[in-house]
Amino acid sequence: MVDLSVDLGFLKLKNPVLTAGGTFGYGLEFAPYLDLEELGGFVVKGLYYGPRGGTPPPRLVETPSGLINAIGLQGIGVEAFVAKVLPKLRDLDTAVIVNICGETDEEYIRVAEFLNGHAGIAAFELNISCPNVRQGGACPALDPGTTFRLVKAVKQASRLPIITKLSPNVTSVAEIAAAAEEAGTDAVSLVNTFLAMAIDVETRRPKLANVFGGLSGPAIKPIALRMVYQVASRVKVPVIGVGGISSGADALEFLLAGARAVEVGTANFVDPDASLRVIREIGEFCERHGIQRIEELIGKLETS
């Protein structure tokens, strides 16, 4: 029996596979298709303090092996989450991670402080990298100074561990990761989506009402992997790899590159049980190669 558990220091996961925020709803949507307790954990869709309306449609464009979305973090807000959703997640034997958002530093803090007091949440994923909520794809994760300030403020307000989710839309993601680490983040997850667009040549109009959106799916995996490798080489906090993972082999690439865990994202839309397939294939790989503990593989990329 392969030991798939991984230790993030602040959180032990039964296996290294989480599902990514924004691709897994509030978790319950997937209960008809998989046993949530088989997951290492899942990240609940981003929450602002209040309910949020999101961007007008069209919100999606399919591109070669990819998906551009501009949802704009539509959601129910923390009060409805705690009242209606969390009671159903609380007793699950898996790590429930809540992705938290804010229009301002103060809102991030309010969200963290509100959720602090409620049992059943293993950690916060600090969403500073959604490209669809501010003009032109701007977000706090584009700047190391802003990242440092925000992570530090939320870390002080939070009683739970913080995973900072980073944007790939930067010159050096390792520099931003270092800023988040210096500010006290417990881990980093990367990457969020790549700022992207698509045009309808017949109408000469953008295919998304928001003009820009975020590209995800298998198309981004090689770039995400390179960024995860760069960040894992730079920071000491655990790195969670995200970007186009839809198979065990994809996940193993990220683990070899130095990620201690991975998040399966867009693949959940295609196959609601994609995350379980990833877990199963990691296990099969380990058995085939006589690997007894998945931890043995983390960061074991050979470059010489």
Place this chain on the structure above:
Amino acid sequence: MMKDPEARIANVKRWGDDRLFSIESPEVAGLARPGQFLMIKISSQLDPLLRRPISIHARENGRLEIFFQVAGRGTEILARKEAGDTLDIIGPLGKGFTLDERLKGMRVLCVGGGRGIAPIYFLAKELRGIGALPVVLYGGKTAAEIPLRTKFEEAGLPVLCSTDDGSYGFMGFVTGLAAREIKSYLPAFLFACGPDAMMKAAARLAESSGIPSEFSLESLMGCGIGACWGCVKRIRREGQENWVKICEEGPVFPRSEIVWPEEGD
């Protein structure tokens, strides 16, 4: 709702860009209600990436039927499938049409435009099952684009057709045909599925005639199961307008809740 990764296509019918597949998936078929849909995987590879939402057209002898039109890359690939191939489907998804027992003995208009006819067949059969008297109005551009008319006739469902060019039946839009019908009797309910402009005109007609009505909306969908929030439409409830996921709360909505997009949107 469930996933059936090995639903076998038992039979395929082709008319131009239109396809009718009969699919063996007993459990999904058993759960299906009119107005619900399937998410069908297009490729076993990574491109095209997303499943496509396809309306459930019928349940015949325990088999599911889908009727769809080639409208893009996904449906083009799907249209090339043959009898004997398998499909990976998730379903039945969404909330279907409201089948109200009080419609028993009442005349009900079921309006389908183009590929929007797909759920109307299942709906009309189930309406008949509860004792209602469905009248199907089926519109297309030309006689060639209303291939299911004989299927309705064979099922003994009253069907009136319209074509834009007058090549078959009433000449004009199907909503013109509906207006003509309403002049001779007042239906107890109106159901419609089709292009937005057609449904919007049907909604105006239902409103001005005081007929309660429901409409099946269409949208691009990322997942079909309520997780991506990509398929939203503007819905008004208790005076509040919101973007609502049609995969989960629809695709069928009562007229009073739908905020139709402005022309040109």
